[in-house]
Amino acid sequence: MADTSVFGAPGRVTLPDGRRLYHVSQGEGEPVVVLEAGLGGSRADWGLVLAGIATSTKVVAYDRAGLGRSDPDTARRDVGRMAEDLGHLLDGLGAERYLLVGHSLGGPIIRAYAARHPARVAGLVLIDPADETLDMYYSLKHRLLVRGICLAMELLSRAGYRKLPGGSRAAELFPPEMRAEAEPELTSPGSLRASRAEATALADGLRELRAAPGTLPPVPVTVISGALSRSRGEAARHDDLVAAHRAFAESLPHGRHVMAERSGHMIQQDQPNIVIEEILRLLP
Numbered sequence: 001m002a003d004t005s006v007f008g009a010p011g012r013v014t015l016p017d018g019r020r021l022y023h024v025s026q027g028e029g030e031p032v033v034v035l036e037a038g039l040g041g042s043r044a045d046w047g048l049v050l051a052g053i054a055t056s057t058k059v060v061a062y063d064r065a066g067l068g069r070s071d072p073d074t075a076r077r078d079v080g081r082m083a084e085d086l087g088h089l090l091d092g093l094g095a096e097r098y099l100l101v102g103h104s105l106g107g108p109i110i111r112a113y114a115a116r117h118p119a120r121v122a123g124l125v126l127i128d129p130a131d132e133t134l135d136m137y138y139s140l141k142h143r144l145l146v147r148g149i150c151l152a153m154e155l156l157s158r159a160g161y162r163k164l165p166g167g168s169r170a171a172e173l174f175p176p177e178m179r180a181e182a183e184p185e186l187t188s189p190g191s192l193r194a195s196r197a198e199a200t201a202l203a204d205g206l207r208e209l210r211a212a213p214g215t216l217p218p219v220p221v222t223v224i225s226g227a228l229s230r231s232r233g234e235a236a237r238h239d240d241l242v243a244a245h246r247a248f249a250e251s252l253p254h255g256r257h258v259m260a261e262r263s264g265h266m267i268q269q270d271q272p273n274i275v276i277e278e279i280l281r282l283l284p
Contacts, residue, residue: 006177007043007061008050013092021089022069023062027054031122032095033279035061036086038104038265039202040150040195042068044182045103047174049268052276056283057099062089066194068185077197079105079205083112090120099282101275103127103268105198108209115214123220123282127267127275130202131244132210136237138203150196153187173269222256222278223249226263226270 003010008024015021024043033053037045043061053059065073065085075081086109090098099122102110107129114121136142174182185191225245229238242259249255258278263270 005043006181007047008054008059013089015085015088019065019071019073021062021065021071021085021092023060023089023093024050025058025060026050027056027058029057030095031057031097031099031283032093033057033059033099033101033283034086034090034093035059036100036102036106036110037061037064037067038106039146039198040067040186040191041103041106042182042186042191044068044174044178044186045266046268047178047182048272049275049279052272053279056280058095060093064194064198066197067191072190072194073197076201077194078201079108079112079209081201082109082198082205083116086110086113087117096120097122099123099125099279101125101127101279102129104265105130105202108132108206111216112209112214114216114219118215118217118219121217121219122284124216124222125275125278125282126221126223126245128224128226128241128263128265129245130206131241131248132206132213133244134237134240136240137206143199143203146199146202147196150192150199153192153195216252218253220254220256220282221249221252222258222282224258224260224267224274224278226265226267227259227261228264 005024008026011023012020035046042063046061050059050061063070064082065071097120100110107126110124114124223245225242229235246257249257260267260271260274268275
């Protein structure tokens with residue numbers, strides 16, 4: 001297994017059940033910023049923001065179980081399980097407090113952790129997060145679509161296809177050395193199988209969060225929404241998601257809602273400076 005990474009200094013944290021989670025870090029200082037990727041994502045999702053955060057504090061990006069260079073998990077990969085893994089990672093990193101940043105599915109994961117361990121959280125940045133209040137995540141059509149895409153990519157990978165989709169922001173924006181490291185990992189059968197496991201448990205995990213969202217600590221929380229919908233057919237759902245983001249931010253005592261006007265869903269790649277600025281704004 002490779003022990004170097006263009007994304008930062010490598011490390012591994014061993015969980016109580018023996019699984020190891022791979023992470024990279026840059027910079028020094030506390031609170032430590034920890035980056036949680038979206039469904040099927042990895043440390044590579046954050047390639048364009050790591051260095052900008054590292055000028056002010058330590059920043060860590062990691063691969064969830066089965067993704068990138070982390071060991072797979074045989075348990076159901078719902079929000080609660082992933083929040084539990086995140087907690088073990090933070091224990092292994094050894095800092096007192098963390099500023100947690102979550103993209104898409106990563107948003108519910110860091111919220112679930114923060115509600116359970118408020119004393120360890122200095123702030124939250126939610127980047128175009130999934131929102132459990134929206135019915136679209138629970139529809140059979142949406143669930144089958146997401147799982148179908150994951151399965152199709154997995155089958156392509158098994159057939160030997162190892163390239164990121166031509167329209168992916170990472171493929172378009174990452175420098176060659178980042179693409180060279182990310183492509184074989186993100187398109188491996190193991191990583192795509194782990195992505196499908198996350199997709200399979202997505203609706204149930206969000207349903208549990210909707211039933212018992214927990215209380216977030218009274219810390220600054222920024223929600224960043226991408227202004228651009230992925231397609232004309234997605235426009236109505238996109239508007240609902242942005243409205244949910246705004247309502248969530250307004251419900252918090254220290255909430256802030258930011259629109260990334262030139263971004264779609266992958267804001268950390270479309271407009272990395274906005275993500276960096278909002279993270280640094282929350283540092284004490």
